[in-house]
Amino acid sequence: MSEEVKTPKLDDLEKGPWPSFVSEIKTAAKTNKMAKDLLGQLEQSYEDKIGHWKHGGIVGVLGYGGGVIGRYSDLPDKFPNVSHFHTVRVNQPAGWYYTSDILRKLCDIWERHGSGLTNMHGSTGDMVLLGTTTDQLESTFQELTAIGFDLGGSGSAVRTPSCCCGQSRCEWACYDTMKLTYDITQHYQDELHRPAFPYKWKFKMSGCPNDCVASIARADISIIGTWRDDIQLVQDEVRNYSKAGLDINRDVVNNCPGKCMDWDGNNLAIENEYCVKCMHCINAMPKALSPGKDRGAAILIGSKAPIMQGAQLSSVLIPFVKLDDEESYKDLYEVFDAIIDLWCEEGKSRERIGEFIRRVGLANFVEAIGLEPTPEMVGAPRDNPYIFYQIEK
């Protein structure tokens, strides 16, 4: 490829011990002219202190309403090779497991049809293929489907569901996150590819309250593994931690948010009915403690990042469900479908489900979807003193 692009501002982003996306783009630029113009345009953006991308809203593949994010350069004469620079979202495998063979095939496809640059993975969870032209979209899609991949979601639709690795590698997983993620992806295919909602809708599945996919902060429906019996406890292992120097009172007991642990120097006692399943003690002493045996998940609703309104965390919708088989999934889908129907009927344009619940009130919402209110649904104690009630005789 012809002479190197001068990028003094971007070069700064290569300093330090961490990997740099600039170094990666420079490597790609040696053989790919899109990557080379991308470097040039990015440097120009830092120089001008303005992004030089225009958002496109129409490009896509036939039949689908999502999966491609249109991007055009607003400096096409100066950087003609990124005049079109669309992003393709590819539905990732549950738990982000790949074979090296399939990764090579994916990269080969992308080098043939796009810039060769990928983002593994985007914050949505999808595999993100960065930069191609409109005329390459259909052929990219054909080749991806031929090796078993599909596009992910974008727009006012179900977004690509994502999960932690769950029972495939983690002993704390309280349900099979990967199986549920696969099932949800299949069940909501139409809603994923054909946007018909007021706004985006994300499902994220975590196997335990450590919530490695941050579902409580990023998903309209967060399905978080939990248990309802006692924490499993091996006293000898607790003693071993103590002997090895762990200050159990300072580092475990005193940090328990349920204030339900006691360590007398020889025995650890847990009042399980006050445990809020925060995972702290289990994380601190993994050989001694583990989640109970009666495992399932809590269903939470309503988190989102701050786009239209401020950020919100999910709050409890169903405190505990068993998720052992496809039958139990069907019960979940009934609840989700009732919520989606209500939101499609009454939700405003660009209103996430969490904002909708805030607007109409939790009590009205649960009544409308036919759920019995439970104390666990209360996200925070009320702070309005002007509510009066009478005790029924």
Added chain:
Amino acid sequence: MAESVKVEEVADAMFRIIKEGQGLKKYKATDLQKEMIEKFGADRCNKDLCKKAIRILIESERCVYTYFGGSFIEIPHREAAAND
């Protein structure tokens, strides 16, 4: 329930309002659904029928999905941001 409207009829009715609204109003899938249920009556037209009608419009390329803050269904056109 009275006899359902034919899906092609719903698709045609949707196409007409999208075309008439072109440049004036963008329609989401839910807007089209509400319009159709109002037009044909809830006893002759429902959400599933509307979903199928939208699919016909998209797969025949009479309409395309677009995204401008939210997702819409429009007549294919050259978008303003596009470079040649």
